[in-house]
Amino acid sequence: MSDIKVLEFKVTMTCEGCSGAVNKVLGKMKDKGVEDIEISLKDQRVKVTTSLPPNEILEAIKKTGKEVEFISSN
């Protein structure tokens, strides 16, 4: 299996409803390889600790209808 990494995404979120929606969608992936989620509304950043590839997380965030961009993997 893949290593666990911290993936960072830039996500356009304008209120707590926006960040809550992203948190909810990623939270549903906790049984599929998402270990931890850290969301900063102020910084417009979402950090996901996961063994999943960046593209899979990116697609999940895209389905929320928010603008999203992959920034980095540690």
Next chain:
Amino acid sequence: MSDIKVLEFKVTMTCEGCSGAVNKVLGKMKDKGVEDIEISLKDQRVKVTTSLPPNEILEAIKKTGKEVEFISSN
């Protein structure tokens, strides 16, 4: 094929970012049977003119991470 109906959903949206996200996701379904979308942030309502069954629209809105409830079909 099914008739075109106006389906009404109650969706928890707290800012224009929230309603914009719902609009974006449903807008992507315009080539799959969604004819028109009307969103009221004030009333927490989403009206979708479509030949698709309510459940299919409900699932798409759920993927945005928003709370959603099917209200009625005309």
